[in-house]
Amino acid sequence: MNVLVGLSALQIALGLSVVGIIILVAGARRNSPRLRDAGYAAVYTSFGLVTVSTLTMVVALVTHDFSVSYVAQVGSRSTPLLFTIISLWAALEGSILFWAFLVFGLAALAVRAHRREPGHSFEYAAATMLAIGVFFLILLVGPANPFHLVVPTPSDGPGPNPLLQNHPLMAVHPPLLYLGYVGLSVPFAFAVGAMVSGEVADDRWIRSARRWTIAAWIFLSAAIIAGMWWSYEVLGWGGYWAWDPVENASFMPWLTATAFLHSIMVQERRGMLRVWNLNLVVVTFVLTVLGTFLTRSGILSSVHAFTQGTIGYYFLAFIAIVLVASLALVAGYAPELRQRGTLDDPLSRETAFLVGNLLLSVMTFTVLLGTLFPLVAEAVRGVKVSVGGPFFNQMTLPVIVMLLFLLGVGPALPWRRTDRAKLSRRLLVPAAVMVTVAIAVVAMGTRDVYAVLAFAFGAFALTTNLQEFWTGARARMRGRGERVFTALPRLVRGNHHRYGGYLAHTGLIAAAIGIAASSAFKTEREITLKPGEAVTVAGRVVRLDDVWGRQEQGRTSIGADVSVLSGGRVVAHLEPAQRFYESSDTPIPTPAVHSSAARDVYVNLMAFKEDGSSATIRVLVEPLVVWIWLGGGIVCLGAFVGFWPQRKRYARAPAVAHTTSTVPNAGEIRPVQVEVLS
Amino acid sequence: MTGSRRTRRGAALGIAVAVLLGAFGYLLYGGIGSNLVYFLTPGELLAKGTSALDVPVRLGGQIVPGSVAWNAQTLDLRFRVTDGTKEVAVRSTGTPPQMFRPGIGVIVEGKYDRTGVFHATNLMVRHSNEYHPPEPGHSPKEAYKSLINGSGATP
Numbered sequence: 001m002n003v004l005v006g007l008s009a010l011q012i013a014l015g016l017s018v019v020g021i022i023i024l025v026a027g028a029r030r031n032s033p034r035l036r037d038a039g040y041a042a043v044y045t046s047f048g049l050v051t052v053s054t055l056t057m058v059v060a061l062v063t064h065d066f067s068v069s070y071v072a073q074v075g076s077r078s079t080p081l082l083f084t085i086i087s088l089w090a091a092l093e094g095s096i097l098f099w100a101f102l103v104f105g106l107a108a109l110a111v112r113a114h115r116r117e118p119g120h121s122f123e124y125a126a127a128t129m130l131a132i133g134v135f136f137l138i139l140l141v142g143p144a145n146p147f148h149l150v151v152p153t154p155s156d157g158p159g160p161n162p163l164l165q166n167h168p169l170m171a172v173h174p175p176l177l178y179l180g181y182v183g184l185s186v187p188f189a190f191a192v193g194a195m196v197s198g199e200v201a202d203d204r205w206i207r208s209a210r211r212w213t214i215a216a217w218i219f220l221s222a223a224i225i226a227g228m229w230w231s232y233e234v235l236g237w238g239g240y241w242a243w244d245p246v247e248n249a250s251f252m253p254w255l256t257a258t259a260f261l262h263s264i265m266v267q268e269r270r271g272m273l274r275v276w277n278l279n280l281v282v283v284t285f286v287l288t289v290l291g292t293f294l295t296r297s298g299i300l301s302s303v304h305a306f307t308q309g310t311i312g313y314y315f316l317a318f319i320a321i322v323l324v325a326s327l328a329l330v331a332g333y334a335p336e337l338r339q340r341g342t343l344d345d346p347l348s349r350e351t352a353f354l355v356g357n358l359l360l361s362v363m364t365f366t367v368l369l370g371t372l373f374p375l376v377a378e379a380v381r382g383v384k385v386s387v388g389g390p391f392f393n394q395m396t397l398p399v400i401v402m403l404l405f406l407l408g409v410g411p412a413l414p415w416r417r418t419d420r421a422k423l424s425r426r427l428l429v430p431a432a433v434m435v436t437v438a439i440a441v442v443a444m445g446t447r448d449v450y451a452v453l454a455f456a457f458g459a460f461a462l463t464t465n466l467q468e469f470w471t472g473a474r475a476r477m478r479g480r481g482e483r484v485f486t487a488l489p490r491l492v493r494g495n496h497h498r499y500g501g502y503l504a505h506t507g508l509i510a511a512a513i514g515i516a517a518s519s520a521f522k523t524e525r526e527i528t529l530k531p532g533e534a535v536t537v538a539g540r541v542v543r544l545d546d547v548w549g550r551q552e553q554g555r556t557s558i559g560a561d562v563s564v565l566s567g568g569r570v571v572a573h574l575e576p577a578q579r580f581y582e583s584s585d586t587p588i589p590t591p592a593v594h595s596s597a598a599r600d601v602y603v604n605l606m607a608f609k610e611d612g613s614s615a616t617i618r619v620l621v622e623p624l625v626v627w628i629w630l631g632g633g634i635v636c637l638g639a640f641v642g643f644w645p646q647r648k649r650y651a652r653a654p655a656v657a658h659t660t661s662t663v664p665n666a667g668e669i670r671p672v673q674v675e676v677l678s
Numbered sequence: 679m680t681g682s683r684r685t686r687r688g689a690a691l692g693i694a695v696a697v698l699l700g701a702f703g704y705l706l707y708g709g710i711g712s713n714l715v716y717f718l719t720p721g722e723l724l725a726k727g728t729s730a731l732d733v734p735v736r737l738g739g740q741i742v743p744g745s746v747a748w749n750a751q752t753l754d755l756r757f758r759v760t761d762g763t764k765e766v767a768v769r770s771t772g773t774p775p776q777m778f779r780p781g782i783g784v785i786v787e788g789k790y791d792r793t794g795v796f797h798a799t800n801l802m803v804r805h806s807n808e809y810h811p812p813e814p815g816h817s818p819k820e821a822y823k824s825l826i827n828g829s830g831a832t833p
Contacts, residue, residue, distance in 0.1 A: 343691075358695070362702055373710060384717035386736065391713035395706060526772060528750040549825030556818040558825055580818035586803055587818070606773035607750070612825050616750060616773045 002065050006056040007147040013049035013104075014137040016042050017130045024127040028120040028197065036123055040111045043126055046133065047104040054101040057094065057146060061087060066157055069148035070094050076159030078554035078582065083165040089174045090160035092296055092311070093146035098175075099292070100136035102182040107133060110186055114208060121205060125186075125193030132185050135318050143311045159554065162581035166588045169230040176223035177250055181288040183216025184253060187260075188285035188326075191278055195329045201336050203274070206264045209281065213264075214643040217257050218636050224250050225511075225632030236589030236604045238524070238620040240628065241515075243392040245300050248371045249291030252364050256284040259360040265497075266353045269415060271340025275330065276357070278337075282326040287364075289319050299375060347418040352410035359399050359406070366395045401453040404512060407505050408434075408461030411468050429467065434460035446520060454516035462509045465502045472499075492641060500642025507634025514627030518600075521623050526606065528616040534565070538621035540601050541565040547612035556580040557590075560605050560615045564594050576605040576617065600625040715787070719761040723790060730790050737766060737796055738785045748774055759784065759796075766790070770798035 020042030027035030060068045061075055061084050074087040074094065089095040107129035114122045140146070164170045187209035194205035227250065228240035241247060260280040263273045294300060297312035343350055370387040377385050412426045438456035446452055469488065476487040492499040523538040534543035545561040559577030563570045574592035581588065591604040600622045607616040717736045718726070737759060745758035755770045768786055788798035819826070 358698075362699075366706060369706060369710065373714075377714075386715045386717065387710060388713045388715050388734065391709050394713070395709050526753055528753070547825065549822045549827075551819065551826055556822065556826070558818070558822055608825075610822055610824065614750065616753070618773070 002056050002060040002068050003147045003149045006053045006060070006068070007141070007145065009049045009053040009056070010100075010137055010140050010147075013046045013053070014134065014141060016049070017046045017134045017137065020046065021127045021130045021134070024123045024130070028123040028127075031120075039123065039126065040115055043104070043107050043111050043130060046130070047108040050101050050104045050133075050137075053147075054088075054097055057097060058085060058088060061085065064156075066155070067150050067153040068146070069150050070146035072150045072154050072157050074160045075157040076554070077156050079159045079165060080553060082168070082171060083160060086171045086174075087160040087164075089178070090164050093140075093144045095174070095178075095296065096136060096139050096144045097146055099178055099182065100133060100140060102178050103129070103133045103136055103185065106182055106186055110189075110212070117208075119197060119199050119204075121190070121193040121197040121199045123193070124196040125189040128189035128192045129185065132189070135314075139311060139314055143314060159581070162555075162579070162588050163234065165581070166579060166590060167230060167234045169226055169233065173223055173226040173230055176219050176226055180216050180218075180220025180223050180250075181253070181291065183212060183219055184257060184284050184288050186212040186216070187281050191281045192326060192329065195278070195333050200278070200333055203267065203271070206267055206277065210261070210264055211643060213257055213261055213281075214639055217254070217261060218639045218643065220250065220254050220257065221632065221639065222636050224254060225629060225636075228632075229629055232625070233591065233593065234588075236591045238522070238591075238602050238604070238618070238622065240625075243367075243370070243389045245371050246295050248367050249294045252367055252371075253284050253287040253291060255360050255364045255367070256280055256287060259357045259364075260284060262353050263357050266350055269341075270350060272343075272350065273354075273357075274337040274339060275334045278330045278333070279327075282323075282330065283364075285326075286319060286323055287368075289315065289322065293319065294371070345417040347413065347420070347423070349410065349413045349415045352406060352413050356403065356406050356410065359403050363396055363399045366399075367392065370395070397450045400512070401450060401457055404454060404457035404461050404509065407509060408457060408464040411464050411502060411505070426467075427464070430460045430463035433463045448520055451516050451520040454512060458509050458513045458516070462506065462513075465505045465509070468502050469499070496644055497642050500638050500640070500644075502638070503641055504635045504638030507631045507636075507638055509631070510634060511628045511631030514624040514631060517624035518622040518628070523621045524618070525620075526616065526618040528607075528614055530614045531612075535617075535619060537601075537619045538599075539566075540619075540621055542601065542603060542617070542619050544615055544617065547608050547615050549612075552579075554582055558587075558605075558608055559590075560603075560608070560617065562592070562603050562617065564601050564603075572601070574601075574603050576603045578605055578608075595626050597626055599623045717785075719764075720759055720766040721761050721764040723766060723796075724764050731792060732789050734787065734789060735796075736785055736787050737768070737790075737798075738783070739766075740783055746774065759786065766796050767794065768796045768798050770801055772801065774801070 020039050023035050023042060024039035026032070027039055057068070057070065059065075060071050062081070064071065064075055064077055066072045066075060070091070070093050074090045075084065079087070087094065089098050107126065110129065111126055114125075159165070190205045190209040190212070191200075194200040199205070224247075227247065231242070231247075232238070232240040260277060263277055263280065266273050267277055293312065293315035297315055299312055343354075345351075370391055373387050374385050377383055408430055409427070412423060412430075434456045437459040438452055441452050441455045446455075469491070472491045473484060473487040476482050476491055477484065480487075482490065492503075525535060525537045527535050529535065529544040531544055531546055534541050536542075541564070543563045543565060545563055547560050548558070550557045550559070557577045557579050559575050562574040562576060564572040564574060572594035574594060576592040577590045578587040579590055589604055589606075591602055593603075594601040600620075602620040602622060604618045604620075605615060606618050609615070715734045715736055717738060718730070720737065720739050723730050723735065723737060739759040739761045742758040742760050742765060745756075747756045748754070753771050753773060755772060755774055756768065757774075758765045758767050760766075768788075770786070770788070782803060785802045786796065786798040787800035787802075788796055790796045
């Protein structure tokens with residue numbers, strides 16, 4: 001029953017989506033509102049059908065219907081309910097189904113929000129989204145069909161990969177990532193729609209594309225942070241980023257989307273970088289598909305694993321079609337998109353954005369090369385190689401510190417032209433802070449150049465960005481007699497984009513400082529202890545109290561009671577453990593962490609005697625790790641502030657809007673009532 | 679601003695970008711060349727002779743049954759890795775993974791030295807996603823019975 005409903009809903013949705021594409025294109029070409037509305041109805045109905053199919057799968061999982069192939073593959077009667085539901089994305093077929101659900105969900109949402117837009121570009125955009133949906137539906141009715149009938153029906157299944165059911169963050173990370181990935185296909189659809197309809201020259205597409213990109217970017221950023229956190233909390237090695245191809249796959253579109261969010265400001269303000277932005281949006285989308293391909297085709301374990309399944313070829317074909325078609329479109333329209341403005345002064349906000357874009361692109365290329373090189377080497381030369389983490393660190397650290405520096409300079413530079421004297425006055429305090437921090441860090445014994453630069457530039461950038469809030473608030477306090485806590489929120493409310501951006505920068509800098517500190521000042525110790533014995537690591541005393549065993553639902557846990565002492569006082573009880581899931585022959589490490597603002601004490605149980613007479617633990621003391629998670633949260637919050645619709649649009653004073661010394665003074669700017677399209 | 683000045687500035691910018699990209703490409707080429715880690719089996723490692731000495735390598739194979747020796751106090755770990763025909767002695771400091779039993783697939787990262795010992799800095803058990811039922815008497819439930827029943831060490 002579930003098999004029948006789930007699969008036929010997908011098949012009907014596939015047919016309907018193809019018809020929908022034809023209707024939408026015909027409607028746009030014949031200028032027919034009736035055809036257009038029929039096309040939109042096809043989008044809604046397809047979404048409904050895919051929803052039915054997805055819910056059917058969830059029901060099948062929860063009711064343990066092992067006649068459905070996917071349930072037989074990942075389901076198990078001993079898995080707790082939460083992990084049963086989220087095993088929807090525990091393996092290939094289910095995650096493609098969930099993916100298709102999101103593609104159609106966002107397409108329906110986009111139709112809902114943009115259906116009344118003038119012109120025809122959105123009809124083509126909707127058709128593009130349907131086409132992306134069609135690709136996933138073809139996978140689902142073909143090579144990734146999760147609804148095969150299993151005969152005879154097994155009585156139980158193996159359950160999802162134990163690594164995925166060991167931490168609740170796995171309920172959060174994949175949906176965030178998919179939302180980020182799928183969300184980035186919407187701005188791509190807008191770009192394609194604008195080009196196909198010939199309306200790209202009016203630059204209207206970037207306004208809608210910007211909001212959708214920010215929304216997707218928030219999810220992608222949150223997903224990356226959640227992924228790092230999961231890696232830190234679950235994998236037991238005490239780190240959060242290993243330049244693993246799976247991590248790189250989510251990082252690359254994040255880099256290009258970040259570049260896009262900045263360079264469209266240059267297009268909005270100065271009419272520059274118009275072709276570049278189209279390319280960026282195409283590349284970002286292709287990188288999300290590439291990410292899916294890398295993580296879902298099995299190519300990472302071996303090129304040969306990939307050639308055994310057929311799904312990889314579908315992805316390669318899709319990537320090729322998207323790249324060729326959209327880059328050909330961009331090339332075709334490039335002559336119409338001559339830039340309107342010019343670079344007047346090498347020292348200006350535009351330059352900062354240009355350099356930032358260049359650095360982000362360079363970084364994307366580096367990560368892409370390091371990620372794909374082993375695949376190419378194996379396919380071409382037949383040797384198995386891996387590109388070590390040192391390559392990525394060596395290549396990206398210089399770029400990262402340059403970006404940190406740029407984060408400090410950028411906000412201080414005005415558009416068009418910079419008054420040198422005012423600029424140096426503006427950078428005086430941040431530069432002083434930078435030098436002080438650099439000296440302090442070197443005096444504390446840091447000799448690693450990149451660590452010193454990261455702290456110094458981080459402090460510099462943090463000061464400039466906070467100074468923006470301070471000077472803005474002070475102007476309001478002086479001009480209107482407001483108090484600090486009234487002036488600050490009003491300042492932000494007056495210009496969401498600007499201050500949301502600065503807030504996101506602040507979070508990013510905090511995270512960067514956390515990363516620099518936790519990797520440069522990490523102390524590690526591995527030792528075998530008897531109950532009652534203790535070890536001192538970086539001033540923290542860690543004592544083993546007991547070794548215990550527990551039979552839990554679907555697993556056996558062996559753990560240690562560990563106390564963390566500071567100054568003779570117990571500050572935390574930790575229970576690092578190893579969990580033996582019934583479906584796996586290797587235990588899952590389950591480290592325990594005591595976090596505080598200054599440092600994390602991370603304890604992992606490595607080994608134990610079967611009679612509990614001793615245990616081997618690894619203790620890591622890492623400073624400022626919490627700053628990474630908090631910083632990540634602030635990044636998302638800042639982006640959300642920037643995303644929030646501005647009820648009033650402020651007419652910007654022309655040309656010399658604000659020079660370095662005058663703060664964006666809300667008093668000088670006349671509000672003009674303009675309804676902003678959602 | 680005159681047109682010619684604008685073109686000149688554009689050309690200067692173009693040259694600057696080209697030089698930067700060229701330098702970056704050179705760095706990238708060198709960086710990737712010196713950071714490649716080859717994945718070898720014991721047979722392939724030994725066949726390479728002296729060219730495999732002191733370069734980072736990932737060695738993959740099975741643990742030779744009975745070869746694991748671990749000192750819990752010094753954390754000194756020794757074992758032998760085989761691909762069925764050839765064997766390589768591995769030495770490392772750290773804790774073997776709990777189910778680090780003979781015959782299991784491992785990948786060790788490190789360097790092979792002149793004395794014929796592979797010094798591992800990183801040790802990974804090859805995870806398999808397939809279901810392997812534990813051998814009778816070796817399920818964690820039975821193996822760690824005394825801990826689960828609370829007869830292990832208590833404070």
